[in-house]
Amino acid sequence: MNIILLGAPGAGKGTQARRLEERYQMVQLSTGDMLRAAVASGSELGQEAKVIMDAGQLVPDELVIRMISERIDEPDCAKGFLLDGFPRTTAQAQALDAMLAEKGLKLDAVIQIRVDEEALVERITGRFTCASCGAGYHDTFQRPAQEGVCDNCGGTEFTRRADDNEKTVRSRMEAYRAQTAPILPHYEAQGLVQEVDGMADIDEVTAQLYKVLDR
Ligand code: ADP
Ligand code: ADP
Ligand code: ZN
Numbered sequence: 001m002n003i004i005l006l007g008a009p010g011a012g013k014g015t016q017a018r019r020l021e022e023r024y025q026m027v028q029l030s031t032g033d034m035l036r037a038a039v040a041s042g043s044e045l046g047q048e049a050k051v052i053m054d055a056g057q058l059v060p061d062e063l064v065i066r067m068i069s070e071r072i073d074e075p076d077c078a079k080g081f082l083l084d085g086f087p088r089t090t091a092q093a094q095a096l097d098a099m100l101a102e103k104g105l106k107l108d109a110v111i112q113i114r115v116d117e118e119a120l121v122e123r124i125t126g127r128f129t130c131a132s133c134g135a136g137y138h139d140t141f142q143r144p145a146q147e148g149v150c151d152n153c154g155g156t157e158f159t160r161r162a163d164d165n166e167k168t169v170r171s172r173m174e175a176y177r178a179q180t181a182p183i184l185p186h187y188e189a190q191g192l193v194q195e196v197d198g199m200a201d202i203d204e205v206t207a208q209l210y211k212v213l214d215r
Contacts, residue, residue: 001024001026001080001108001109001213002026002080002081002082002083002100002105002106002107002108003020003081003082003083003107003109003110003111003213004083004086004087004107004110004187005082005083005084005111005113006110006111006112006113006180006183006184007112007113007114007115007198008115008117008120008173008176008180009120009124009172009173009176010120010121010123010124010127010169011113011114011115011198012113012115012123012198012202013084013085013113014030014032014084014136015136015202016113016202016205016206016209017030017082017084018135018136019206019209020082020209020213021082023210024080024082024213025079025080026079026080026081026082027076027077027079027081027082028081028084029068029071029072029077029081029082029084029086030084030085030086031064031067031068031084031085031086031088032084032085033134034071035049035053035059035064035067036053036161039053045063049063053162053163054162054163054168055168055171056163056167056168056169056170056171056172056174056175057171057175058088058089058175058179061089061091061092061095064086064088064092065092065096065099068083068086068096068099069099072099073103083096087183088175088179088180088183089179089180089183090179090182090183090186092183093183093186093187094186107187107190107192108192109192109193109194109212109213110187110192110193110194111193111194111195111196111209111212112184112193112195112196113196113198113205114195114197114198114199115198115199116199117173119199120169120173121166121170122140123138123141124164124169125164125165125166125169126138126139126140126141127161127164128159128160129158129159129160129161130150130152130153130155130157130158131157131158131159132150132153132155132157133150133153133155135151135153137158196208196209196212
């Protein structure tokens, strides 16, 4: 199964993607994670992307399109993939259609995680991640069972993203409204869109997703 998770920054795409990966044997493809890895590596591409990401803007379409196209060609994606954070512009959505057609692949669903904007700043400014395994947490909504210890791997080091501050979040939300929200009609026209209520508890959202995808 090949699906897209759509939703504003902080909607819960990453959190849910990890759960869906296991249940449906799909690989999570997060362009945000790929870009952060490029930034951490200090490559030329990473240095270029960092400035844009820190400003809460979108990196150039060609760059993420190439990244995703190469990643989908890797053997582990043959069992199915889940796109998290891509496509984010109409140009990316069109490039994805063309790329999938060329590779003989298709999308099974596009899931929109609906959230109220007011909730997003709190979600994003409280977000942190296990430095060893990448498991996601939140200061209020998803604390580790034992303070300071990752539930998933026992790791004790956590990281926070440089762009998870209120000022950058506002720019990211603006980019979402202006550039990403307009791609919904593109997929509605293809009859692929399903919605879930992202304001529910994390487990409740997962249950809604299972219901949609089990069909
Ligand atoms: P995205 O990938 O869409 O940017 P994340 O999955 O990283 O969003 O979630 C953002 C933050 O909000 C994380 O700290 C996560 O633990 C928390 N979170 C995710 N889903 C929910 C939810 N349904 N209710 C409350 N907090 C949530
Ligand atoms: P979130 O969903 O929490 O906003 P991501 O991790 O998906 O965050 O993205 C972080 C940043 O990486 C974005 O603000 C943007 O600068 C860049 N980015 C990620 N995916 C894309 C994409 N498909 N197109 C352009 N920029 C992207
Ligand atoms: Zn961990």
